[in-house]
Amino acid sequence: MLTALGWDASLAAAYASACSSLRGGSSAPDGVQLAPARVARVDRGASEVLTAQGPLRVEHAAAVLEAGRIDPTTAPCVGDWAVVRGGEVPRLVALLTRRTAFVRLGSAPGTSAGQVLAANVDVALVVEPLDPQPHPGRVERLLALAWESGARPLVVLTKADLVPDAEALRDEVAAAAPGVDVVLASSWTGKGLDVVAAYATPGTTLALLGPSGAGKSSLLNALSGGDVARTGATRADGKGRHTTVSRELVRLPGGATLIDTPGLRGIGVVAGEQALEQAFADVAALARRCRFADCGHGVEPGCAVLEAVEAGELPERRLHSWRKLEREARWVARRQDARAQAQERNRWKAVHKEMRRSGRARP
Numbered sequence: 547m548l549t550a551l552g553w554d555a556s557l558a559a560a561y562a563s564a565c566s567s568l569r570g571g572s573s574a575p576d577g578v579q580l581a582p583a584r585v586a587r588v589d590r591g592a593s594e595v596l597t598a599q600g601p602l603r604v605e606h607a608a609a610v611l612e613a614g615r616i617d618p619t620t621a622p623c624v625g626d627w628a629v630v631r632g633g634e635v636p637r638l639v640a641l642l643t644r645r646t647a648f649v650r651l652g653s654a655p656g657t658s659a660g661q662v663l664a665a666n667v668d669v670a671l672v673v674e675p676l677d678p679q680p681h682p683g684r685v686e687r688l689l690a691l692a693w694e695s696g697a698r699p700l701v702v703l704t705k706a707d708l709v710p711d712a713e714a715l716r717d718e719v720a721a722a723a724p725g726v727d728v729v730l731a732s733s734w735t736g737k738g739l740d741v742v743a744a745y746a747t748p749g750t751t752l753a754l755l756g757p758s759g760a761g762k763s764s765l766l767n768a769l770s771g772g773d774v775a776r777t778g779a780t781r782a783d784g785k786g787r788h789t790t791v792s793r794e795l796v797r798l799p800g801g802a803t804l805i806d807t808p809g810l811r812g813i814g815v816v817a818g819e820q821a822l823e824q825a826f827a828d829v830a831a832l833a834r835r836c837r838f839a840d841c842g843h844g845v846e847p848g849c850a851v852l853e854a855v856e857a858g859e860l861p862e863r864r865l866h867s868w869r870k871l872e873r874e875a876r877w878v879a880r881r882q883d884a885r886a887q888a889q890e891r892n893r894w895k896a897v898h899k900e901m902r903r904s905g906r907a908r909p
């Protein structure tokens with residue numbers, strides 16, 4: 547059961563070391579039962595997790611809550627692997643290090659450090675509808691986010707049954723997705739679902755990204771054979787009642803796991819420079835051939851990027867899209883710098899205050 551959720555030897559090792567440090571502390575003395583679990587859904591201060599024994603509702607331990615208050619990115623999120631402690635009220639006592647993460651940054655300067663929307667995603671399904679028409683710019687943005695998270699992207703063009711020129715549209719989108727498979731799919735006819743299923747190997751975690759109406763729910767249903775187990779866990783308060791919750795992490799029949807969480811659906815995360823290098827690998831390769839290393843691809847002579855646009859090899863739209871995302875990335879980097887500096891200042895303020903305090907206290 548845990549293996550189907552993606553459990554493997556390296557997670558087992560991380561789990562073992564987390565357990566020994568918990569036992570070293572007071573969180574779980576010998577004899578108290580600890581178990582690994584995967585977070586399927588988070589409610590304020592509690593989670594529904596999947597354990598080897600099945601679903602379980604757990605409260606977040608005080609230390610987990612406190613860490614989340616100081617740094618929201620450490621708060622449990624769907625997809626996390628966790629250590630849970632048994633007992634009358636089962637608790638989530640620690641998280642294992644994330645392999646990948648979709649992080650939403652604080653939306654305004656001075657706000658908190660952000661929030662993790664989904665963790666440990668291996669494959670990001672960028673879902674874009676062919677009807678009314680696909681937007682390459684939107685696909686580019688989501689691809690950048692996927693690369694940023696550490697997951698491998700796959701573009702799924704849905705509603706292929708509705709358009710006569712699906713192949714041509716696919717080529718257009720593929721030009722915006724270097725190094726990424728772009729598959730024509732229909733949840734109605736089943737077209738392309740085999741390609742998606744080939745990515746959904748046992749133990750793999752997939753996630754759905756894409757705008758409202760793109761066909762994400764339909765795709766999820768088609769992949770799961772319309773048989774998504776969304777029944778909830780037995781309540782931890784002992785009432786034994788089955789609550790029906792909409793679980794955001796579901797198991798697919800082939801042995802993969804799929805994350806579909808509202809936060810990811812309408813994602814407004816900004817990608818960093820490195821992710822943009824991947825999402826715009828073709829533009830980056832051209833830019834390396836410009837005559838000047840610091841070419842702004844505007845008015846400089848010998849600009850390989852502009853030459854490619856003029857030759858019709860690079861869509862101008864794609865150059866604009868790249869510029870826009872680059873500007874955003876720089877803006878975020880500056881803001882993070884400012885935030886880091888502010889934190890450093892606060893840290894020193896605290897140190898000085900402490901020095902003054904202990905100075906006064908001295909006889």
Ligand SMILES: Nc1nc2c(ncn2[C@@H]2O[C@H](COP(=O)(O)OP(=O)(O)OP(=O)(O)O)[C@@H](O)[C@H]2O)c(=O)[nH]1
Binds near residue numbers: 704705734
């Ligand atoms: N013809 C056709 N219609 C589809 C297909 N997939 C989805 N639809 C329709 O497109 C509409 C939106 O599909 P959903 O699966 O609800 O889209 P979603 O991405 O989950 O949308 P949100 O829940 O708003 O994020 C629905 O009316 C579906 O019936 C498809 O492959 N072919």
Ligand SMILES: [Zn+2]
Binds near residue numbers: 842846
């Ligand atoms: Zn240039």
